[in-house]
Amino acid sequence: MARTCCSSTVSVADSGSSFVGSYVLGMGFVLAPEEREALVTKNRRNAERIFPYLGGEEVNTSPTQSFDRYVINFGEMSLEKAEEWPDLLSIVREKVKPERDQNNREIRKKYWWRFGETTPALYAALADRKRCLVTGIVTKHLMFSFQPTGRVFSHKLFVFPFETNSTFAVLQSRLHGAWTWLLSSTMKTDLNYSASDCFETFPFPQSDPRTKISALEDIGHRLYDARTAYMAETQQGLTQTYNKLKDPDCQDPDILHLRELHLEMDRAVLTAYGWADLADKVPPFTTPQTQADKVALAAFEDVVIDRLFALNAERASAEGLAGKGTTAPRAPSAPRKASSGKPTKSRASNQLDLKVK
Numbered sequence: 001m002a003r004t005c006c007s008s009t010v011s012v013a014d015s016g017s018s019f020v021g022s023y024v025l026g027m028g029f030v031l032a033p034e035e036r037e038a039l040v041t042k043n044r045r046n047a048e049r050i051f052p053y054l055g056g057e058e059v060n061t062s063p064t065q066s067f068d069r070y071v072i073n074f075g076e077m078s079l080e081k082a083e084e085w086p087d088l089l090s091i092v093r094e095k096v097k098p099e100r101d102q103n104n105r106e107i108r109k110k111y112w113w114r115f116g117e118t119t120p121a122l123y124a125a126l127a128d129r130k131r132c133l134v135t136g137i138v139t140k141h142l143m144f145s146f147q148p149t150g151r152v153f154s155h156k157l158f159v160f161p162f163e164t165n166s167t168f169a170v171l172q173s174r175l176h177g178a179w180t181w182l183l184s185s186t187m188k189t190d191l192n193y194s195a196s197d198c199f200e201t202f203p204f205p206q207s208d209p210r211t212k213i214s215a216l217e218d219i220g221h222r223l224y225d226a227r228t229a230y231m232a233e234t235q236q237g238l239t240q241t242y243n244k245l246k247d248p249d250c251q252d253p254d255i256l257h258l259r260e261l262h263l264e265m266d267r268a269v270l271t272a273y274g275w276a277d278l279a280d281k282v283p284p285f286t287t288p289q290t291q292a293d294k295v296a297l298a299a300f301e302d303v304v305i306d307r308l309f310a311l312n313a314e315r316a317s318a319e320g321l322a323g324k325g326t327t328a329p330r331a332p333s334a335p336r337k338a339s340s341g342k343p344t345k346s347r348a349s350n351q352l353d354l355k356v357k
Contacts, residue, residue, distance in 0.1 A: 017209060018160055018195035019125065020137075021153030024053075024071060025108065025116025028095025031070040039087055049073055049085050054147065056136035056156035061237035065145055071152050074113050076120055082113050089113060117155070125161040133160040133168060137193050141242040142180055144171045146224070158195050165220030166213045170204055172223075173269040174262075174282075178301040179308055203311045205272040215268045223261040230254050248286040259285040275307060 024030070030053060031039070039046040053071035062068075072092060074082045082089050092113050100112035108116055126132055126149040134157045135144050146168070153159050160167070170176060176198075184191065184198040205213065231241055234254075244250045245258055267279040281300055288294040 017162075018158060018199050019119060019122035020117075020195075021055075021122070021155050021157040021159055022073075022115050022119045023117035023155040024152075025103075026092070026096035026099055028092055028099075029072045029115070031072065033068070033070065036070040043087060046085060046087055049088055052151035053154065054134075054151050054157070055154035056138065059134060059145060059147075059157065060136050060139060060143065060239045063231045063235045063237055065147070065231075065238070067151060073115070073152055075123075076114065076118050079113060122153070122159055122161075126159075129161055129163055131163050133162050133171065134158065135160075135171075135193055139191050139193065140189070140239055141246070142172070142177045142191060142193070143238045143242060144168055145238065158193060158199070160199075162210060164210060164212050164217065165224065166211065166216035167204075167209055168224060169216040169220035169265050170209070170269055170272075171199075172220075172265070174266050174285075174301075175269055175273075175304050175308070176202060178304050182305060201312070203308055203315060205269070207315065213272050216265075216272055219261070219265045219268045223258070223265050226258060226261055230258060245285060246287045248284075248289055273307070273311075275304075278303065 031050065036050050039050065049072060050070050051073050052067040053069045054067045058067055059065050072088045074085075074088075074092075097112045100109050103109050129149050131146045132149050133144050134147050134153065135142070137156055137158060146163075147153070160171075162168075179202055180191065180193065180198040182198075183201065184194040204211070227241065231237065234241075236244075241258075244252065244255050245262070262285045263282055266282045266285075267276075270276060270278050270282070278300070281296075281303075283293070283297045283300050288297050
């Protein structure tokens with residue numbers, strides 16, 4: 001089936017749904033826990049501008065996905081305002097300003113007490129939320145998790161201001177996985193997640209990705225809690241956990257349970273799209289070993305991707321964009337497969353412009 005997707009003037013991007021974290025640009029902003037404690041002991045007001053700092057490595061490797069660093073953050077303050085925290089500004093002046101004075105971008109020299117990229121839209125989007133979804137930009141497996149919003153996220157993370165288990169279920173499903181490996185993978189074994197390529201173009205079961213779907217709320221919650229409990233009990237991070245989930249030789253009872261939950265979630269997501277006919281075709285949640293397993297996985301992914309492309313085109317048409325000068329480039333009829341069995345990006349798919357809701 002040839003895949004045709006139309007672009008649209010309305011997309012998930014327009015509602016502020018995906019952000020790269022803050023590019024701090026200066027290790028002098030970063031504090032160890034004991035440094036933060038000393039500064040707060042000296043003046044309790046210093047705590048107002050010191051925040052937990054979280055990067056992709058912590059999210060992927062920490063069993064609790066917790067932070068182990070803090071960061072001084074003046075946001076978009078003027079220098080005059082930042083001077084109200086002299087202890088903190090003194091650190092930044094000493095450790096950050098000399099580097100910024102050598103920076104080629106004039107704005108980074110001028111505003112040396114601010115992050116290299118302050119990302120105000122991200123933190124505005126998180127302001128009224130208690131938690132959000134994050135994923136590492138460079139990662140071995142596609143893995144999403146919730147984080148409290150009262151922290152600074154590094155530029156090694158994509159951040160999504162969603163709180164529902166339904167959104168988690170869809171993004172963590174192998175439907176989004178197949179779409180992502182097609183449109184955002186590299187020739188290497190790791191995934192280089194690009195929200196502009198594979199999130200902003202991804203059609204959710206309902207046009208608004210924040211929509212709660214009861215079945216997805218249930219399975220998303222159960223899988224997330226079981227995964228969290230497993231990591232805490234075994235002291236393993238997300239990457240180690242998914243290494244075991246994908247390893248067919250791993251028969252640990254807890255891993256078997258997590259695999260079953262993933263299969264249940266994939267089926268629930270298919271049903272949410274109205275594609276229950278594919279529920280009995282969901283492949284095992286392990287890396288395929290035999291040629292027959294690889295063929296079955298490839299066939300499942302191709303059908304899913306075809307339907308997602310068709311849904312994209314249908315929604316773009318429904319938005320009344322047909323005949324308004326919008327170009328609808330064609331994707332390859334079937335994604336090429338790497339030796340790992342994962343879809344790989346072709347030159348044609350690199351040219352896709354799929355920004356629809």
